[in-house]
Amino acid sequence: MSARNPGTTLDLKWISKVRVNTQAVLRRAQHIQGQKTPKKQWQAAWLLKAVTCIDLTTLAGDDTPSNIHRLCMKATQPVQYDLLKKMDMHDKGLTTAAVCVYPSRVADAVKSLKAANSNLPVASVATGFPAGQTPLETRLQEVRIAVADGATEIDIVINRTLALTGQWEAMYDEICQFREACGDAHMKTILAIGELGTFTNVYKASLVSMMAGSDFIKTSTGKESVNATYPVAIVMVRAIRDYFLCTGQKVGFKPAGGIRTAKESLVWLMLIKEELGNDWLSPHLFRLGASSLLADIERQIYHHVTGQYAAYHELPMA
Numbered sequence: 001m002s003a004r005n006p007g008t009t010l011d012l013k014w015i016s017k018v019r020v021n022t023q024a025v026l027r028r029a030q031h032i033q034g035q036k037t038p039k040k041q042w043q044a045a046w047l048l049k050a051v052t053c054i055d056l057t058t059l060a061g062d063d064t065p066s067n068i069h070r071l072c073m074k075a076t077q078p079v080q081y082d083l084l085k086k087m088d089m090h091d092k093g094l095t096t097a098a099v100c101v102y103p104s105r106v107a108d109a110v111k112s113l114k115a116a117n118s119n120l121p122v123a124s125v126a127t128g129f130p131a132g133q134t135p136l137e138t139r140l141q142e143v144r145i146a147v148a149d150g151a152t153e154i155d156i157v158i159n160r161t162l163a164l165t166g167q168w169e170a171m172y173d174e175i176c177q178f179r180e181a182c183g184d185a186h187m188k189t190i191l192a193i194g195e196l197g198t199f200t201n202v203y204k205a206s207l208v209s210m211m212a213g214s215d216f217i218k219t220s221t222g223k224e225s226v227n228a229t230y231p232v233a234i235v236m237v238r239a240i241r242d243y244f245l246c247t248g249q250k251v252g253f254k255p256a257g258g259i260r261t262a263k264e265s266l267v268w269l270m271l272i273k274e275e276l277g278n279d280w281l282s283p284h285l286f287r288l289g290a291s292s293l294l295a296d297i298e299r300q301i302y303h304h305v306t307g308q309y310a311a312y313h314e315l316p317m318a
Helices: 011-015 022-034 041-052 065-076 081-088 103-115 136-148 160-164 169-184 199-212 228-247 262-275 293-306
Strands: 054-057 096-101 122-125 153-157 184-190 216-218 252-255 289-291
Touching: 011 169, 022 228, 022 262, 041 054, 041 136, 041 262, 041 293, 065 081, 065 096, 081 262, 081 293, 096 103, 096 153, 103 122, 103 136, 136 153, 136 169, 153 169, 153 252, 160 169, 160 199, 169 184, 169 199, 199 216, 199 228, 216 228, 228 252, 228 262, 262 293, 289 293
Parallel strands: 054 096, 054 289, 096 122, 122 153, 153 184, 184 216, 216 252
Antiparallel strands: none
């Protein structure tokens, strides 16, 4: 990954000027969704690209060391070897981008990956995920513990109260403290867009997060009623583009929550290619937060190779 984003100072003048044209955003999102997706071998190639951008995630109350181990093994060999061999992709070192778990499961994930001789990054959610409603010191301590246990990426949640009440300085200060607690770990900032009310708020929260040194901005925790949607993505990636044009700093984008089908992953890749360009089409700057998406992508690849669809039990988790 690139050197971590040092951020910039808070520019309240820029933030106060932000206005988002809702109708234009909705039209653009509709256009992206209406485009034709690639077919045949081109589709298979794009789907393998999508696999390399997945943060393979489990954030369940019943997570155990054994299902974390299975998740890690699946991340290191996300598509069955025989399918990759038939596509001449078996020796390309194809893996997902990272595994993403709760802080208490980081040590399990690190141990499993180490045993498999894999240097795949372990991402941990933190800062009172998903609601962010715990005291600041508790949220900071959670980041420090996850980093100490071996997480090299931290997915933090913002304090939605501060965003909803326009307390941008306070939000900036909190994120700066999270950035410091992350140390060398990469920080992905989750906006929980389903709880921010307006596109303008989403754009402002995106800017503040980037100014405070976020390496990525992420749509959702996956636990809100509204998660990754294309209109919100347009707003966030345009904020990323504007920030890059202003500062020269490239910040990554991670949609998460409700992304389940191979076809959706293709739409996400097209959106990134058109809005941000090819530089962002890599795990350094684009991630898909997902738990069930990989299974559908693997089924589509199975169909591409064999001409038939596999039953889900034929493509087990690991």
